[in-house]
Amino acid sequence: MGSMAIKMDERFPVLDDPLPHDTSLQAFMVSTTRGFLPRMDPIVTLPAEFDVLESILQRMPVKTLSGEPGLLAHGQLGDVVKEELPDLTDAVDKYKDNLPLMNALYRDYSFLASAYLLEPCHLRFIKGEPYGLARDTLPKNISRPIARCAALCEFKPFMEYAGSYALFNYRLADPSLGLVYSNLRLIRAFEHGLDPSSSEAGFVLVHIDMVRNSGPLVAGTMQCLDSLTTPTPQTRTEFNTGLATILDSLKKVNGVMETMWTKSKPNSYTSFRTFIFGITSQSMFPKGVIYEGVEDGPQEFRGESGANDSMIPLMDNFLEIPMPNTPLTEILKDFRQYRPSNHRGFLEWVKTRSGTLGLRSWVWNTPPNKQEAVESKRLWLKVLNQVRDFRWRHWCFAREYILKQTSHPTATGGSPIVTWLPNQLHAVLAEMATLGSSMEKDGNLGEECGDIVDLVRRQQKTLWKEVSKYCEERGVEMTMTPIPEYHEGVSVSA
Numbered sequence: 001m002g003s004m005a006i007k008m009d010e011r012f013p014v015l016d017d018p019l020p021h022d023t024s025l026q027a028f029m030v031s032t033t034r035g036f037l038p039r040m041d042p043i044v045t046l047p048a049e050f051d052v053l054e055s056i057l058q059r060m061p062v063k064t065l066s067g068e069p070g071l072l073a074h075g076q077l078g079d080v081v082k083e084e085l086p087d088l089t090d091a092v093d094k095y096k097d098n099l100p101l102m103n104a105l106y107r108d109y110s111f112l113a114s115a116y117l118l119e120p121c122h123l124r125f126i127k128g129e130p131y132g133l134a135r136d137t138l139p140k141n142i143s144r145p146i147a148r149c150a151a152l153c154e155f156k157p158f159m160e161y162a163g164s165y166a167l168f169n170y171r172l173a174d175p176s177l178g179l180v181y182s183n184l185r186l187i188r189a190f191e192h193g194l195d196p197s198s199s200e201a202g203f204v205l206v207h208i209d210m211v212r213n214s215g216p217l218v219a220g221t222m223q224c225l226d227s228l229t230t231p232t233p234q235t236r237t238e239f240n241t242g243l244a245t246i247l248d249s250l251k252k253v254n255g256v257m258e259t260m261w262t263k264s265k266p267n268s269y270t271s272f273r274t275f276i277f278g279i280t281s282q283s284m285f286p287k288g289v290i291y292e293g294v295e296d297g298p299q300e301f302r303g304e305s306g307a308n309d310s311m312i313p314l315m316d317n318f319l320e321i322p323m324p325n326t327p328l329t330e331i332l333k334d335f336r337q338y339r340p341s342n343h344r345g346f347l348e349w350v351k352t353r354s355g356t357l358g359l360r361s362w363v364w365n366t367p368p369n370k371q372e373a374v375e376s377k378r379l380w381l382k383v384l385n386q387v388r389d390f391r392w393r394h395w396c397f398a399r400e401y402i403l404k405q406t407s408h409p410t411a412t413g414g415s416p417i418v419t420w421l422p423n424q425l426h427a428v429l430a431e432m433a434t435l436g437s438s439m440e441k442d443g444n445l446g447e448e449c450g451d452i453v454d455l456v457r458r459q460q461k462t463l464w465k466e467v468s469k470y471c472e473e474r475g476v477e478m479t480m481t482p483i484p485e486y487h488e489g490v491s492v493s494a
């Protein structure tokens with residue numbers, strides 16, 4: 001089901017039972033129980049053939065598990081990789097039928113690859129110097145095995161958010177306590193992340209803690225789409241129940257997101273992020289990276305980024321949020337490739353299914369006076385409000401963790417730091433203002449939705465001012481389109 005073509009007129013095979021013991025399936029498959037988390041908790045222990053890799057990865061972080069400085073603290077990783085690590089591609093092949101194990105190897109080689117390439121930049125960064133150039137060649141003992149496991153797991157041969165850095169990088173300190181924040185530990189880290197109270201650990205673990213709530217998000221989405229696919233007299237009721245489930249799940253996700261402020265400190269982010277930069281659009285890699293023994297030409301890939309999480313893209317596709325036709329939106333589309341193949345297939349399927357059903361029109365162009373139809377609109381607006389809430393908080397993160405800390409112009413995924421996040425936030429605000437105005441006209445806004453629309457109108461102006469200020473300070477072109485005063489007269493049909 002990973003890369004297998006799913007016909008768009010068939011129901012996407014979302015799992016209810018995530019089949020945690022089935023090693024013939026990719027680790028990442030969308031389910032109504034674990035949502036976008038892998039089907040099983042990530043594999044921690046590698047087979048004995050990989051003992052050298054394990055030993056290097058344990059000695060690698062700036063601060064190791066014992067608290068002693070590791071190889072990256074003194075710039076010793078490059079030499080150790082050359083001296084100690086054999087090319088273990090044949091050992092990878094020996095286990096190729098065990099896809100979750102391939103995923104663990106992909107995670108581990110991608111940690112090593114990023115640390116190896118960016119080690120020189122880290123050494124300059126801690127001296128307060130600009131990043132300068134990274135290493136531009138990945139030696140065979142890393143490039144061949146990472147290319148092999150990435151191909152088997154259907155990832156890019158470079159660190160990704162789900163398959164490597166975040167969602168396949170946790171273990172349970174006490175398995176009997178399950179997936180609760182205080183019980184989560186990182187498997188791999190670059191800087192201080194093996195200490196669960198560190199900002200690096202907090203940054204990663206908050207992502208996992210959020211995605212832990214994505215099962216009902218998937219289930220609610222499927223319920224909404226199913227209810228319209230085969231219409232019955234109960235369709236509207238079922239649709240509204242599905243929307244309510246989505247809303248509940250997003251509220252939990254946003255509630256956990258808010259804990260980032262205390263779990264990971266704004267002034268610590270820039271030091272561990274050196275290792276999660278990608279190759280695409282980064283000054284550290286002006287000529288890409290040569291993967292020795294794999295491909296002839298230089299390669300480039302986007303870096304690790306929450307932009308490759310699937311929860312918000314799911315909502316973008318389900319709600320048919322119109323994105324502006326800008327080069328920034330092209331980057332958003334490019335990000336959609338950097339995720340597990342099954343997530344990719346699911347997101348595409350939802351986009352097509354919502355579009356074919358004309359979901360947005362069905363909700364917004366129905367007669368305004370039927371109570372259940374009005375409820376669909378209110379729920380839809382509240383779900384959009386959670387997407388807004390996510391993106392607004394996210395913009396606040398970008399301001400506090402990045403813009404106020406560094407002048408480096410490009411985020412880890414290779415997007416321009418000042419304008420990219422606002423491109424999407426602006427689009428969500430505009431959509432909400434448009435839909436809110438149409439409810440207002442019909443006299444159906446109600447108090448809660450009225451408050452939401454008021455907030456949207458205030459945030460449109462604040463965002464505009466903030467982005468203009470950063471663009472001016474940094475000499476960046478302001479790309480946001482002007483805000484039409486309260487979007488009067490804008491059509492809401494899809």
Ligand code: HEM
Binds near residue numbers: 206257260306307394
């Ligand atoms: C300190 C916290 C965070 C910072 C500094 C941060 C930073 C960024 C940056 C700079 C981008 C732009 C894309 C790029 O990398 O080129 C981005 C995108 C994104 N990040 Fe984060 N992030 C944070 C936390 C999170 C969390 C907890 C999630 C949860 C899943 C997340 C999900 C996303 C999403 C979905 C996008 C795409 C946004 C969109 O479509 O508008 N981020 N992040």
